[in-house]
Amino acid sequence: xxxxxxxxxxxxxxxxxxxxxxxxxxxxxxxxxxxxxxxxxxxxxxxxxxxxxxxxxxxxxxxxxxxxxxxxxxxxxxxxxxxxxxxxxxxxxxxxxxxxxxxxxxxxxxxxxxxxxxxxxxxxxxxxxxxxxxxxxxxxxxxxxxxxxxxxxxxxxxxxxxxxxxxxxxxxxxxxxxxxxxxxxxxxxxxxxxxxxxxxxxxxxxxxxxxxxxxxxxxxxxxxxxxxxxxxxxxxxxxxxxxxxxxxxxxxxxxxxxxxxxxxxxxxxxxxxxxxxxxxxxxxxxxxxxxxxxxxxxxxxxxxxxxxxxxxxxxxxxxxxxxxxxxxxxxxxxxxxxxxxxxxxxxxxxxxxxxxxxxxxxxxxxxxxxxxxxxxxxxxxxxxxxxxxxxxxxxxxxxxxxxxxxxxxxxxxxxxxxxxxxxxxxxxxxxxxxxxxxxxxx
Amino acid sequence: xxxxxxxxxxxxxxxxxxxxxxxxxxxxxxxxxxxxxxxxxxxxxxxxxxxxxxxxxxxxxxxxxxxxxxxxxxxxxxxxxxxxxxxxxxxxxxxxxxxxxxxxxxxxxxxxxxxxxxxxxxxxxxxxxxxxxxxxxxxxxxxxxxxxxxxxxxxxxxxxxxxxxxxxxxxxxxxxxxxxxxxxxxxxxxxxxxxxxxxxxxxxxxxxxxxxxxxxxxxxxxxxxxxxxxxxxxxxxxxxxxxxxxxxxxxxxxxxxxxxxxxxxxxxxxxxxxxxxxxxxxxxxx
Numbered sequence: 001x002x003x004x005x006x007x008x009x010x011x012x013x014x015x016x017x018x019x020x021x022x023x024x025x026x027x028x029x030x031x032x033x034x035x036x037x038x039x040x041x042x043x044x045x046x047x048x049x050x051x052x053x054x055x056x057x058x059x060x061x062x063x064x065x066x067x068x069x070x071x072x073x074x075x076x077x078x079x080x081x082x083x084x085x086x087x088x089x090x091x092x093x094x095x096x097x098x099x100x101x102x103x104x105x106x107x108x109x110x111x112x113x114x115x116x117x118x119x120x121x122x123x124x125x126x127x128x129x130x131x132x133x134x135x136x137x138x139x140x141x142x143x144x145x146x147x148x149x150x151x152x153x154x155x156x157x158x159x160x161x162x163x164x165x166x167x168x169x170x171x172x173x174x175x176x177x178x179x180x181x182x183x184x185x186x187x188x189x190x191x192x193x194x195x196x197x198x199x200x201x202x203x204x205x206x207x208x209x210x211x212x213x214x215x216x217x218x219x220x221x222x223x224x225x226x227x228x229x230x231x232x233x234x235x236x237x238x239x240x241x242x243x244x245x246x247x248x249x250x251x252x253x254x255x256x257x258x259x260x261x262x263x264x265x266x267x268x269x270x271x272x273x274x275x276x277x278x279x280x281x282x283x284x285x286x287x288x289x290x291x292x293x294x295x296x297x298x299x300x301x302x303x304x305x306x307x308x309x310x311x312x313x314x315x316x317x318x319x320x321x322x323x324x325x326x327x328x329x330x331x332x333x334x335x336x337x338x339x340x341x342x343x344x345x346x347x348x349x350x351x352x353x354x355x356x357x358x359x360x361x362x363x364x365x366x367x368x369x370x371x372x373x374x375x376x377x378x379x380x381x382x383x384x385x386x387x388x389x390x391x392x393x394x395x396x397x398x399x400x401x402x403x404x405x406x407x408x409x410x411x412x413x414x415x416x417x418x419x420x421x422x423x424x425x426x427x428x429x430x431x432x433x434x435x436x437x438x439x440x441x442x
Numbered sequence: 443x444x445x446x447x448x449x450x451x452x453x454x455x456x457x458x459x460x461x462x463x464x465x466x467x468x469x470x471x472x473x474x475x476x477x478x479x480x481x482x483x484x485x486x487x488x489x490x491x492x493x494x495x496x497x498x499x500x501x502x503x504x505x506x507x508x509x510x511x512x513x514x515x516x517x518x519x520x521x522x523x524x525x526x527x528x529x530x531x532x533x534x535x536x537x538x539x540x541x542x543x544x545x546x547x548x549x550x551x552x553x554x555x556x557x558x559x560x561x562x563x564x565x566x567x568x569x570x571x572x573x574x575x576x577x578x579x580x581x582x583x584x585x586x587x588x589x590x591x592x593x594x595x596x597x598x599x600x601x602x603x604x605x606x607x608x609x610x611x612x613x614x615x616x617x618x619x620x621x622x623x624x625x626x627x628x629x630x631x632x633x634x635x636x637x638x639x640x641x642x643x644x645x646x647x648x649x650x651x652x653x654x655x656x657x658x659x660x661x662x663x664x665x666x667x668x669x670x671x672x673x674x675x676x677x678x679x680x681x682x683x684x685x686x687x688x689x690x691x692x693x694x695x696x697x698x699x700x701x702x703x704x705x706x707x708x709x710x711x712x713x714x715x716x717x718x719x720x721x722x723x724x725x726x727x728x
Binding site: 044046049050053054077078080082084087091092094095268273276284285291295296297 | 490494576579580583584663666667670671684685686687688689690691
């Protein structure tokens with residue numbers, strides 16, 4: 001008997017070794033590979049969607065609940081804006097009252113990791129039983145994986161793409177036609193075209209601007225990336241945006257505001273201004289499309305083009321949007337949460353979500369679905385945005401990034417208000433502040 | 443009978459001029475106060491385009507009364523209003539009870555350390571609410587297990603330093619002779635409070651009731667934090683339904699604001715006399 005056991009053990013060791021040599025074994029996790037018994041599993045997902053998006057999300061979740069066949073029931077719970085959701089999660093960490101899933105920006109996830117409450121999704125992603133095949137993983141845009149991998153935490157996959165979009169340029173084609181210009185590809189062309197788009201009334205007041213500058217950290221990051229800059233150092237310990245590309249970008253912004261070809265709109269006024277042809281260009285998230293369209297008094301010809309670049313052949317813009325994080329709970333709930341996230345990222349679901357919410361699909365093959373193809377017949381700009389997903393670059397996902405965003409926005413506002421006149425010094429000073437934040441958050 | 447014109451008293455013209463100026467100033471202030479309400483109603487009946495266009499239109503070009511129905515359909519308002527009603531009524535009564543008793547004790551009872559204790563009470567008023575949010579959240583959800591309940595929106599606010607202070611100031615102004623007379627008639631503190639002090643304090647009680655009621659009615663941050671489902675959430679959370687990170691539906695938001703604000707305006711119109719009297723009697727100035 002002992003001999004039989006020894007032989008069996010030896011065979012198993014050899015078999016395991018052989019299979020390992022043939023192909024790299026996926027990361028093993030007993031928790032990612034367990035079977036769900038079919039017993040009811042209740043999950044809660046905290047989100048920020050309202051109105052039409054909330055209704056669409058609810059309908060999809062209802063479908064998952066009725067078709068998953070594993071007894072999983074997801075309950076959606078609206079938790080206000082992203083900031084409110086973030087604050088609630090921080091409170092819930094203290095109280096031990098976290099949900100199983102929550103929508104989160106990368107910087108939120110990094111902060112939640114202070115308490116080590118976020119589940120590493122790598123074992124689930126690579127699980128032979130419940131994960132995604134290599135082909136399926138390759139179908140998801142690489143930048144979406146990049147943004148959810150956290151170098152600060154051993155490059156773990158700590159969240160999964162959920163509501164993605166990218167910074168693009170809303171371009172009024174009618175104005176371009178009127179002034180005899182084409183969509184600018186470089187920043188120099190952009191500045192010249194925006195200046196040419198300016199119109200003044202008989203009283204000398206500007207009736208049409210070239211560019212509505214929307215002040216925001218993400219927009220700033222997009223400018224830096226499009227000018228060939230990077231946002232973080234290779235070791236992720238210091239910022240890298242405090243260099244010449246940022247100085248050039250902010251200087252150009254200020255110059256265009258000062259010479260009257262650009263202005264800073266209040267709130268969401270840029271949507272109406274664009275819709276009523278009071279401005280030729282707005283650089284904003286691709287997801288804002290329906291709001292822009294609602295503001296058109298009469299139909300206009302417009303496009304979603306890439307933001308101007310230093311080198312259009314190497315176009316880069318900033319990736320917007322939130323992800324979904326799974327919090328550590330029981331093995332059953334963790335797996336059930338992963339199965340929901342996986343289902344939501346399937347081509348059919350991500351295409352449906354993209355059509356209903358105007359976010360970008362997370363998979364390339366979503367573009368082959370009838371759902372998106374039919375939608376793009378009327379949402380031409382949606383297709384234009386989809387074609388540019390590959391150029392989107394994630395924003396930093398280090399701890400402290402949320403505060404760094406404030407530093408950037410303070411800088412931009414100070415420049416616009418004329419409080420910072422030496423832009424190079426201002427950018428450098430902001431970089432010093434940001435690096436101190438990073439240091440404090442190590 | 444002949445009509446004789448009486449000589450005009452001296453100074454009447456100056457007086458009339460002053461009255462006109464006073465009325466003009468009051469009319470100006472009234473317009474400043476009323477304009478936001480007009481703007482809300484006006485925007486509530488505009489199309490999305492007109493509501494967001496610049497320069498804005500003072501009068502709607504087309505009236506879109508359907509905005510009210512759309513806004514009403516966009517959130518479970520019936521549930522939200524019911525919850526707010528329950529929270530407001532129970533919370534206000536609860537806070538009145540604790541505040542009246544505490545204020546009476548500080549105003550009329552003598553006990554060791556009274557002054558210090560009152561100062562301590564006032565000192566807590568200086569602590570910003572933001573600093574207590576997380577400890578309160580942990581207490582309510584982790585230790586009291588009241589997360590996602592109506593109680594969680596009431597219990598933490600059952601004692602208010604401001605209400606205690608307001609009532610104490612008024613209770614102190616009630617003459618001691620009344621207490622002495624009540625004592626002769628055999629009344630204890632509770633009977634004196636109930637039969638003498640409270641009837642003499644109606645305006646200030648109405649003031650405290652209104653301020654407390656409004657506090658519960660306007661609550662947003664705490665209910666959002668401590669609740670998860672619409673079944674227990676109040677009206678202010680419904681107002682957030684019309685905003686996204688990419689834009690706002692101002693016309694629907696204003697339509698919702700109209701029916702959310704209506705009960706408060708009605709209550710204020712009926713009770714404003716008491717509110718003004720109450721604040722005036724306690725010597726508090728805004």
